[in-house]
Amino acid sequence: xxxLTFKRGIHPSDEKYFSKDIPIRLIxxxxxxxxxxxxxxxxxxxxxxxxxxxxxxxxxIAEATGFVSVPIYSAVSGKIKAIAPHQTTTGENATCIIIxxxxxxxxxxxxxxxxYPDRSDSDYAEKLMSSERVKHMTAAxxxxxxxxxxxxxxxxxxxxxxxxxxPPDDGKIEYFIVNAAECEPYLTSDDRLMLExxxxxxxGCEILLRLxxxxxxxxxxxxxxxxxxxxxxxxxxxxxxxxxxxxxxKYPQGGERMLIYALTKRKLNSTLLPxxxxxxxxxxATVITAFRAVTLGxxxxxRIMTVTGDAVASPCNLEVPIGISYDRVLxxxxxxxPDADPEKLITGGPMMGTALFRLDLPVTKxxxxxxxxxxxxxxxxxxxxxxxxxxCLSACPERLVxxxxxxxxxxxxFDRFEALGGMECIECGSCAYVCPAKRHLVQSMRYGKRxxxxxxxxxxxxxxxxxxxxxxxxxxxA
Amino acid sequence: xxxxNSTMLHVSSSPHxxxxxxTQSIMADVLIALLPAYLxxxxxxxxxxxxxxxVTVVACVLTELIxxxxxxxxxxVGDLSAVVTGAIITVNMPANIPLWMPALGGVFAILVVKxxxxxxxxxxxxxxxxxxxxxxxxxxxxxxxxxxTFRTLFDGAGVSAVADSGxxxxxxxxxxxLAALKAGGEVNIFQMIFNTHNGCIGEAYPPAILLGxxxxxxxxxxxxxxxxxxxxxxxxxxxxxxVISGNTALLTPGYLVAQVCSGGLLLGAIFxxxxxxxxxxxxxxxxxxxxxxxLLTAMFxxxxxxxxxxxxxxxxxNLLVPLIEKVTVPRPFGVTRKSKKAKKA
Numbered sequence: 001x002x003x004l005t006f007k008r009g010i011h012p013s014d015e016k017y018f019s020k021d022i023p024i025r026l027i028x029x030x031x032x033x034x035x036x037x038x039x040x041x042x043x044x045x046x047x048x049x050x051x052x053x054x055x056x057x058x059x060x061i062a063e064a065t066g067f068v069s070v071p072i073y074s075a076v077s078g079k080i081k082a083i084a085p086h087q088t089t090t091g092e093n094a095t096c097i098i099i100x101x102x103x104x105x106x107x108x109x110x111x112x113x114x115x116y117p118d119r120s121d122s123d124y125a126e127k128l129m130s131s132e133r134v135k136h137m138t139a140a141x142x143x144x145x146x147x148x149x150x151x152x153x154x155x156x157x158x159x160x161x162x163x164x165x166x167p168p169d170d171g172k173i174e175y176f177i178v179n180a181a182e183c184e185p186y187l188t189s190d191d192r193l194m195l196e197x198x199x200x201x202x203x204g205c206e207i208l209l210r211l212x213x214x215x216x217x218x219x220x221x222x223x224x225x226x227x228x229x230x231x232x233x234x235x236x237x238x239x240x241x242x243x244x245x246x247x248x249x250k251y252p253q254g255g256e257r258m259l260i261y262a263l264t265k266r267k268l269n270s271t272l273l274p275x276x277x278x279x280x281x282x283x284x285a286t287v288i289t290a291f292r293a294v295t296l297g298x299x300x301x302x303r304i305m306t307v308t309g310d311a312v313a314s315p316c317n318l319e320v321p322i323g324i325s326y327d328r329v330l331x332x333x334x335x336x337x338p339d340a341d342p343e344k345l346i347t348g349g350p351m352m353g354t355a356l357f358r359l360d361l362p363v364t365k366x367x368x369x370x371x372x373x374x375x376x377x378x379x380x381x382x383x384x385x386x387x388x389x390x391x392c393l394s395a396c397p398e399r400l401v402x403x404x405x406x407x408x409x410x411x412x413x414f415d416r417f418e419a420l421g422g423m424e425c426i427e428c429g430s431c432a433y434v435c436p437a438k439r440h441l442v443q444s445m446r447y448g449k450r451x452x453x454x455x456x457x458x459x460x461x462x463x464x465x466x467x468x469x470x471x472x473x474x475x476x477x478a
Numbered sequence: 479x480x481x482x483n484s485t486m487l488h489v490s491s492s493p494h495x496x497x498x499x500x501t502q503s504i505m506a507d508v509l510i511a512l513l514p515a516y517l518x519x520x521x522x523x524x525x526x527x528x529x530x531x532x533v534t535v536v537a538c539v540l541t542e543l544i545x546x547x548x549x550x551x552x553x554x555v556g557d558l559s560a561v562v563t564g565a566i567i568t569v570n571m572p573a574n575i576p577l578w579m580p581a582l583g584g585v586f587a588i589l590v591v592k593x594x595x596x597x598x599x600x601x602x603x604x605x606x607x608x609x610x611x612x613x614x615x616x617x618x619x620x621x622x623x624x625x626x627t628f629r630t631l632f633d634g635a636g637v638s639a640v641a642d643s644g645x646x647x648x649x650x651x652x653x654x655x656l657a658a659l660k661a662g663g664e665v666n667i668f669q670m671i672f673n674t675h676n677g678c679i680g681e682a683y684p685p686a687i688l689l690g691x692x693x694x695x696x697x698x699x700x701x702x703x704x705x706x707x708x709x710x711x712x713x714x715x716x717x718x719x720x721v722i723s724g725n726t727a728l729l730t731p732g733y734l735v736a737q738v739c740s741g742g743l744l745l746g747a748i749f750x751x752x753x754x755x756x757x758x759x760x761x762x763x764x765x766x767x768x769x770x771x772x773l774l775t776a777m778f779x780x781x782x783x784x785x786x787x788x789x790x791x792x793x794x795x796n797l798l799v800p801l802i803e804k805v806t807v808p809r810p811f812g813v814t815r816k817s818k819k820a821k822k823a
Contacts, residue, residue, distance in 0.1 A: 007811075010497075012495055012497075185495065257811065257812060261811075267811060267812035268812045269810065269811070269812035269813045272812070342487070343486070343487070343488050344487060344488045344494060345487055346494055348492075350492075350493060350494040350495045351492060351493045351494070351495070352492050352493070353492055353494065354492070355487070355488065355489040355490055355491075355492075355494065356487065356489075357487055357489050358487075371494075373494070376488040376490075376494070377494070377495055377496055378490055378493070378494055378495070378496055379488035379489070379490040380488075381496070384501055384554070384557065384598075385597065385598045385599035385600070386599050387501055387504070387559075387598060387599050387754045387755055388599060388754045388755045388757075388759055389504065389754040390754065390759040390760075391499075393759055393760065393761075393808075397811065398810055398811045398812075399808050399809070399810050399811040400808075400810055401759060401760065401807060401808070403759060404759075404803075404807075420807060421809075421810035421813060424810040424811065424812070424813065427492075429492050429493030432493050432496070433493050433495065433496055433497055434497050434499070435496070436497075436499045436500050436501050436503070436504055437500075437501050437599075438496065438500070440491065442491055442492060442493065443491040446491070
């Protein structure tokens with residue numbers, strides 16, 4: 001089959017061999033759990049528990065604040081210890097609900113457990129699917145279930161899933177796209193999910209397809225995951241309207257705009273949403289969690305993380321309780337290699353992930369991995385002058401000129417930054433990856449985007465205020 | 479799980495991995511690619527070519543080192559860019575040049591053209607070519623006098639000089655194929671391509687230059703766009719100009735082969751027009767730049783007084799790069815002409 005892809009991009013070594021053959025293992029919740037109220041894009045959740053309250057695992061501890069927001073659930077049973085600022089992976093002190101874990105793992109409802117039902121039963125997913133309740137669920141019921149489960153996009157940004165699944169016009173959606181590219185090097189959790197929970201994924205697609213009467217489902221998988229492609233293609237045969245599409249292994253194939261282009265040849269820019277071109281894009285893990293939310297009413301309490309890198313004793317894929325601290329996850333994975341003294345710890349992939357400065361930080365809904373590297377291949381590089389080689393330009397999937405843009409940002413020329421299309425940057429890191437002068441291109445781009453974004457917002461607010469003023473004036477004169 | 483006590487974690491912005499290519503490795507690739515052409519120059523013109531290389535490279539590196547020491551700047555000779563400049567000046571010199579001339583050229587290239595403009599990445603002209611033009615203007619005779627005797631791979635010459643046209647040629651020098659061609663010489667295609675011939679050190683043997691080009695293309699140091707379009711458009715514009723000036727009879731295949739294989743066109747197109755710092759970064763800009771070089775080279779060769787024109791063409795092209803880049807910024811992915819206009823309005 002022809003492999004689909006986008007233009008430009010880069011080919012970093014995928015490094016997935018560390019953990020790609022290790023089955024997902026559920027780890028117990030240990031230690032106090034910390035839940036930042038803002039683990040998603042949108043308004044922070046509002047706590048509905050107070051200090052001293054007893055909670056059970058699977059119990060809601062914070063409620064969504066408005067439409068673009070999600071509730072938060074506890075993954076353990078215990079007592080609310082504090083609602084106070086706690087440091088998170090971004091370095092800021094965010095308000096968190098801190099739960100003293102009683103270690104008894106008492107659930108509010110046993111069907112909310114992450115290991116329910118027994119997956120050794122080969123048609124468990126089909127059985128869940130064929131219940132009368134699920135059969136009769138309407139689109140509104142499905143959206144409500146996803147919303148109530150606290151589900152966000154588990155691939156990266158953490159946008160509330162229910163909002164993504166609610167485009168302005170359901171009938172205009174032609175493609176329901178499952179992002180299974182997993183183009184970041186090292187990460188293998190989506191790969192494992194497709195191999196081990198393929199049925200949950202496909203039935204999940206079937207359920208979500210009900211929301212969009214005119215859509216067909218495309219599952220885009222990079223060609224370096226042949227086993228997943230084979231297994232899902234076989235299974236997809238008995239599902240109507242679901243198609244597995246192999247993609248060329250190239251970074252950033254899993255970027256939303258790149259994925260949509262590869263699968264449909266439709267183009268998006270920063271001012272458009274996927275629904276503007278008839279698409280909805282959802283990550284693999286998100287579809288599976290949505291399946292469980294709809295069929296079992298299960299809230300999002302656990303997620304899959306890859307623990308990997310050359311400084312890790314035994315790389316693996318773990319199903320971890322959200323709220324646990326990173327050092328407990330690393331401990332459960334078997335810790336660091338005895339002789340390793342890692343220079344860098346990363347959460348997320350090496351291209352877009354965040355460097356960790358300590359490990360006693362909470363795992364959130366969007367924590368994808370712990371990547372421990374013995375040697376840090378970048379922080380030691382001093383940037384040298386740009387030699388104008390143009391590699392950044394041929395790598396940029398957004399067809400920008402990163403060299404010129406980063407120079408504009410560094411010189412605070414934000415008008416020029418905007419005119420050159422700087423706001424289109426998706427911060428994928430391809431330009432910095434290829435730069436032979438080792439310049440901090442992404443850093444400059446982020447700075448430029450932040451400053452320019454503020455200027456644009458201020459301008460729009462001023463325009464809106466002016467527009468409001470003018471008709472009033474006109475009214476007075478008349 | 480606590481980290482070892484000695485652990486000092488690095489924190490930096492993403493990405494956390496990088497490609498292994500560095501400025502230094504790219505410069506090293508250019509030097510490797512120059513090697514075949516240069517070695518054939520040593521074969522053709524003798525050990526004197528080694529001396530020219532030594533003097534020029536030492537002059538370039540020392541100039542950079544001393545300047546940076548005096549100005550208390552970070553020392554960057556390790557990036558090999560000064561060595562590349564020296565090597566490119568060398569392959570553009572006749573082998574019998576008085577040694578102080580390329581040394582002076584090296585000092586001029588590094589000091590005036592490169593460092594005074596801000597060092598690597600900030601020069602507006604290719605330092606090596608600017609130095610060659612500087613020497614060409616200052617010492618025209620020495621720069622265009624090529625040694626009379628040299629070793630060839632086969633007997634015979636690419637272009638046989640016409641006996642009575644010797645007036646244009648110096649008594650102790652032999653003509654370059656292009657000079658002989660301008661004087662009305664006859665072309666032997668096989669000899670032109672596969673025999674060593676007269677000229678600068680680096681342009682003795684076209685296949686060796688092409689070997690270097692293949693290396694650079696395979697290593698993705700350069701893209702075919704600039705050299706390919708430059709060479710083809712030079713040939714195209716030469717044909718056009720000859721047709722306009724009514725010399726259609728001149729346009730034999732042999733004539734065109736000689737135009738491509740001589741006069742520094744291959745060397746210029748592959749090693750100098752592709753210089754990163756002084757060529758456009760945008761794909762459309764590279765096309766315009768290469769076409770412009772082709773036009774200028776053809777004009778200098780056909781309409782100008784001298785037989786050659788590559789150096790001047792590239793140096794003039796270099797100066798236009800900022801303008802070319804300004805008008806060829808690509809439209810970002812997914813941004814249509816319409817949506818861009820709507821944004822402006």
